[in-house]
Amino acid sequence: MTAAANPENPCVLLIEPIPSWIVDRARGLFDLIVLPHESERPPAFLDNLDRIRGIAMPGFAKVDAEMMTLLPNLEIVACFGVGYDGADVGYAKQHGIAITNTPDVLTDCVADLGMALTLAILRKVVEGDRYVRAGRWQSEGILDLANSPRGRCLGIVGLGRIGLALATRAEVFGMTIAYHNRTERDDVSYPYYDSVAGLAAACDVLALTCPGGEATRNLIDREVFEALGGTGYLVNIARGSVVDEAALVRALSDHTIAGAGLDVFAAEPNVPRALFALENVILQPHQASATVETRTAMGNLTIDNLLAHFQGQPLPNQVA
Ligand code: NAP
Ligand code: 8YV
Secondary structure, eight states: OOOSOOOOOOOOEEEESSSSSHHHHHHHHSSSEEOEEEEEEEEOOOOOGGGGGEEEETTOOOOHHHHHHHOOOOOEEEEEEOOTTTTTTTHHHTTTOOEEOOOTTTTTHHHHHHHHHHHHHHHTTTHHHHHHTTHHHHOOOOOOOOOSSTTTTEEEESSSSSHHHHOOOOOHTTOEEEESSOOOOOOSSOOBSSSHHHHHHOOOEEEOOOOGGGTTTTOOHHHHHHHHHHEEEEOOOOOGGGBHHHHHHHHHHTTSEEEEEESSTBBBBBBOOHHHHHHTEOOOOSSOSHHHHHHHHHHHHHHHHHHHHHHHHOOOTTTO
């Protein structure tokens, strides 16, 4: 933890990980307190909590009512990310605390990783790499044949900004698109399913691009895996909480589904150990937006939201 030099500026608590160059920029603008990890709560090692007026944090970091109660002069929680499921929106609204996020600037990179996972799992890219490194190409001959994306259906749960960008990419690879949202869109012609299980039964790859939080907790459960079936794949670039992880481990282990590409997990950075031993799953460390370009844009937008607030300007990305 480091405290910044200029106490004239509004005091902001910054919860890592946020790129160091964004932290440096913030240091020049705010009286900055940097917490190395979201699990470290302010009261353990901070005094003068009443001077904190803003928080900057990854959207999944936990800023719950308990934490906000400890900060009597908190005015704004600026999420570094489009998802803000870590913040207690109800408490914030009730107490006039603004919440902002960083939409749009990350859409392309996140959709890119969704497409990369879709291709990698269908085409056995990671499995092939392991196969070569283990010397199995020499000892066992060619790898089992993979699957082409062409003609397969991508079922998207959450056809919003990222879902649409993923759909556009998948079409280039010859995939057809179907989707499930709570509400049918009137600006796309993709087939709409009013249930996730219905969509899972109709598609080959089920991709998750919806928000996390209570409304979607365990939305993808055993029933959905059974509907997706033994030739179906799951790609999760949304939140780990959307999937019943125990059911997923079972579905991958007993081949209820063919495979999965996962960027997110229920209790990050902890990943169910059982997944490590499975050939039919690709694991990523929540890195869909993690490019220098996108994380820089997200960081700058986080700062823009904080600055707008402290300057009394309209907030560029207010969600509550
Ligand atoms: P968005 O534009 O708001 O799209 C969200 C979509 O999800 C909407 O189409 C919405 O449609 C649908 N949705 C919302 N609640 C739903 C529910 N209960 N059941 C089914 N569908 C639901 O958001 P976005 O910018 O695309 O971001 C989507 C999410 O991606 C974020 O919230 C975040 O959790 C995740 N994300 C992950 C990463 C990563 O690093 N892996 C990076 C960025 C974002 P309706 O409102 O009609 O239901
Ligand atoms: C980031 C995200 O990984 O935008 C989101 O919702 O999950 C990601 O972009 C995160 O917010 C920052 O670490």
